[in-house]
Amino acid sequence: MEPFPPPEEEEEEEEEDWLRPQPGGGAAPPAPADHGKSVSARSTACRVVVHIDLDCFYAQVEMIRNPELRAKPLGVQQKYIVVTCNYEARKRGVKKMMSVKDAKEKCPQLVLVNGEDLTPYREMSYKVTELLGEFCPLVERLGFDENFVDITEIVEKRLNQLQQSGWSRVSVSGHVYNHQAINLHDTTHVRLVIGSQIAEELRGAIYARLGLTGCAGVASNKFLSKLVSGTFKPNQQTLLLPESCQDLICSLDHIQKVPGIGYKTTQRLEMLGVRNVCDLQAFPSEVLEKELGVSAAQRIQKLSYGEDDSPVTPSGPPQSFSDEDSFKKCSSEVEVKEKIEELLPNLLDRIRRDGRQPHTVRLTIRQFSSTDKWFNRESRQCALPPHLSQKFGKESSNIISPLVDILMKLFRKMIDVDLPFHLTLLSVCFSNLKDLPSSKKGSIGFYLKQMSPPSGSGKRVREVEDVSQGEGS
């Protein structure tokens, strides 16, 4: 087994920092009075959130599936796009979402694997989330390759242990944003530093158990943790201290880089003359609320100050299962039916393995249009008849035909089949998933699996050391 961290990691030498006992004694401090309280009941404790972002996830999964690809420049292809690639390929100029044509021009030796079937990535993705769930119940997924973990409670536990053991030493793991000096008399700094050690353990466990590398950002909320995690890029982590928050958000040169501000909002903000984050900070709230609505306006303006009180919401099992295919052209009812029949078996298999029953089905289409290529999706959904929902668990029953009938009815609600049409995408989605009526088994291991934290699974990179009991006597 290779050591963690693997070679790319350049160790940045941070000075050692000392956590001192409270003034007035070298002995163990009195037992904390707030022992049983939740963190939210303590006003002084800041949250500690880690954002974990796996490095070029699909490419990593493919390299695990076929280790011979490891030394080569590798791209993962969907249709005619290289959706992601490993670092060997990036060195040679291949970028995410580059066309296969451009990628091959940049890098003729590029090896391509087809990544249109997401099954291997989806499976690995949930392994990562479940592994993080062993440390702590508050794990929120964002896409297949990112997770937020609220480690506030773990940090509090370690802080109490440190305080009870008297003199202790604690040092940061990984980078500190802006090279900001740590003040160990500031309990917020101490909590975040402990957070950086836990983040290192999380990354270590992901590498040791799953063979995946990734970045982490540690900060006092989700938004900041996500922003800071990308500071040092492959396989490194960064801690953000509150005093450097302004520098971080002002480093965003364009507002669309703010997570939460997407394409539409960017357009509207630009019409108002808001180009960067500092513009947004200074912009009159009243005017912003008129343009975007009170809720969105207040949310994004708080984001511009680095404020984000949104909780890390455990994702649990998926809310929906979908399968889609895009193509150049589909223009007859028969073709549509064939495409749907292609999509269904895989989907039904996934749902069967999940164990829950869907009660809603949706068909989504994209119609060709030369202008505005990127937004014309429509969908129709309907409740599944109960007798069909029941059949999802079973193997032999043929539920495909009745499902195809339902989906074709949905299709005819969108498209007049007597007129010419030109589709470029079909997608089937099952949602409104319900647990079986009191079958003893849970849907997946997700809720059952949260037990005691793993003891030695992750390599502790720097142990929190007890330094002395005798020092002060």
Place this chain on the structure above:
DNA sequence: TGGGGTTAT
């Protein structure tokens, strides 16, 4: 651009 996901309205 793909092949997925989520939440809010």
Place this chain on the structure above:
DNA sequence: ATAACCC
């Protein structure tokens, strides 16, 4: 059902 957001 759509629109917005995320990857």
